[in-house]
Amino acid sequence: RQTKAMKCRAEASTSPRRICQAAVDVKAKKRRTGTNIHSSVIKVFVSHIQPNYSQPWCSDAQTSSTSTAFPIRLPGGEKRLVTNAHSVEHAALVQVKRHHYEQKWVAKVLCIGPDCDLALLEVPSADFWKGLTPLDIHPSLPDLQDAVSVVGYPTGGESLSVTQGVVSRIDLVEYAQSGVVLLGVQIDAAINSGNSGGPVVDERGNCVGVAFQNLGGDDDAENIGYIIPSEVLLHFLEDYKRNGRFTGFGTAGFTYQTLESPTLRQALGLPKGQSGVRVKAVDPAGPSAGILEPNDVILRVDGQQVGNDGSVAFSRGRIPFNYLLQRYYCGESCELAILRGGED
Secondary structure, three states: OOOOEEEOOEOOOOOOOOOOHHHHHOOOOOOOOHHHHHHOOEEEEEEEOOEOOOOOOOEOOOEEEEEEEEEEEOOOOOEEEEEOOOOOOOEEEEEEEOOOOOOOEEEEEEEEEOOOOEEEEEOOOHHHHOOOOOOOEOOOOOOOOOEEEEEEOOOOOOOOEEEEEEEEEEEEEEOOOOOOEEEEEEEOOOOOOEEOOOEEEOOOOOEEEEEEEEEOOOOOOOOOEEEEEHHHHHHHHHHHHHHOOOOOOOOOOEEEEEOOOHHHHHHOOOOOOOOOEEEEEEOOOOOOOOOOOOOOEEEEEOOEEOOOOOEEEEOOEEEEOHHHHHOOOOOOOOOEEEEEOOEO
16 A cells, blocks of 8 residues: 655754855865755744635634755856745745854745745845855756765754665655655655755765655655655756746646557557557647547657656656656647557
8 A cells, every 4th residue: 555645844953154155166166064064054934824715704823834945046146045835835924044043034935836846935135145155956866875965954853953865766756745746756864844845965965856755654664755856956946047937847738548458559550569658538728639639659758769658768767758748848849759540
């Protein structure tokens, strides 16, 4: 029986050492020390007011939570904070505090990506950014068994917490915040309530992902946490840069059936040596409406051959072909090769 992934909220405190503002741009890009990374981890305090959808003129009681964030530098040079979308959901007030500082600064939510559980925050005060070094985002996926550290403010204490583990799996994962299935990285480091939005760094101090959920339930599974990979984070940031808001991830708008049955492949006229998946239904309001038809066979997506199980070749093995579509931005086109009526 599969257990449901649980999203984590956050808690904690950080310790900021003065770091050279140019540290990110130094010639040989030296390895960042643990102290420097810890100084760039931010504690987030949020007051939430949940809407009452059955009685919109009323509001539910205010609740509060704490979570984690970290600074990044956008392509235009602006400094912003990254955290989880569920950490600032229905936020009435967002405040942030640096490691080893007692002062809290008010932050503004600039953009929320519910699908990928990411949010971008702005802190208007110039004093907040003094001596705060943005983390470098590593654009590539980590390898299996790569060592990683999760830094944040989880439940159980007020001070900064660091847990270590290794990358154990890279696959499409259901994001508990939205139910959307996107690329995720499974690690065996502890991710608890309060770690949400915290950076996950490799041995060189580069950010390879954002902590956001663990495997919850009464299953026997242990030490299974999930992080949002930097690839998804960079997609979110580029989307914000292009549109000034979150528009989503690419999708073709159809459901499909695998063709692992030889009888089904023969009935659809799929020649021997070819593989693909059968289109079951097309969303009438989706991007494929008027292009794909039921019983079409998807042979290739973006030039990559689709297996009869719906997977394509991936740098870490094989992965469902939806991954290729999700790498596109809304409004872009992706080439599909199809078999219709026995003709390619």
